[in-house]
Amino acid sequence: MQYPEPIAKLIESYMKLPGIGNKTATRLAFYTIDMQQDDVTDFAKALVAAQRDLHYCSICGNITEEDPCLICRDKQRDQSTVLVVETPKDIMTLERMHEYHGLYHVLHGVLSPIEGKGPKDINIASLLKRLQNDAIKEVIIATNATPEGEATATYLSRLIKPAGIKVTRLAHGLSVGSDIEYADEMTLMKAVEGRQEM
Numbered sequence: 001m002q003y004p005e006p007i008a009k010l011i012e013s014y015m016k017l018p019g020i021g022n023k024t025a026t027r028l029a030f031y032t033i034d035m036q037q038d039d040v041t042d043f044a045k046a047l048v049a050a051q052r053d054l055h056y057c058s059i060c061g062n063i064t065e066e067d068p069c070l071i072c073r074d075k076q077r078d079q080s081t082v083l084v085v086e087t088p089k090d091i092m093t094l095e096r097m098h099e100y101h102g103l104y105h106v107l108h109g110v111l112s113p114i115e116g117k118g119p120k121d122i123n124i125a126s127l128l129k130r131l132q133n134d135a136i137k138e139v140i141i142a143t144n145a146t147p148e149g150e151a152t153a154t155y156l157s158r159l160i161k162p163a164g165i166k167v168t169r170l171a172h173g174l175s176v177g178s179d180i181e182y183a184d185e186m187t188l189m190k191a192v193e194g195r196q197e198m
């Protein structure tokens with residue numbers, strides 16, 4: 001038996017989300033049908049609004065309602081340090097630590113020859129443009145400890161170091177994205193404090 005069109009469509013939509021297969025999507029779709037109508041309306045509105053109202057900061061690539069983002073506009077922050085991460089989610093993680101007070105830059109991915117992702121496909125050009133500003137003295141690279149993350153860190157280091165800017169990497173190969181669920185804030189803080197020059 002085939003599902004009626006509306007629920008088939010809903011299942012199909014849920015399956016477009018990462019990590020959700022047919023079984024989970026079907027469960028979520030049936031759950032949605034039984035939800036309060038107001039909750040479903042709020043859910044639908046939130047989906048549309050999140051995409052409509054959020055943009056990428058034109059300076060750092062973070063997600064923001066206003067451009068530039070709050071972090072880039074905050075002159076109280078240390079303007080001499082830029083911490084480079086793979087995704088905006090990593091910024092949220094580091095900010096929860098309340099220990100890092102510099103600036104950020106989001107790459108929106110890593111170099112990946114297998115996926116055909118080269119330097120032009122991630123947010124590197126705008127980072128190099130930022131570094132022309134003399135105020136930046138150190139770039140901390142916090143890409144994940146995956147082969148792609150390491151290769152991206154090495155690539156960036158080779159690009160940035162000749163400009164006389166210090167390039168460091170988080171200590172102990174601890175990365176923000178992949179290991180954070182297993183690392184408490186103290187471990188992450190130590191990884192930032194104990195960062196090593198590349």
Ligand SMILES: [Zn+2]
Binds near residue numbers: 060061068071
């Ligand atoms: Zn920003």
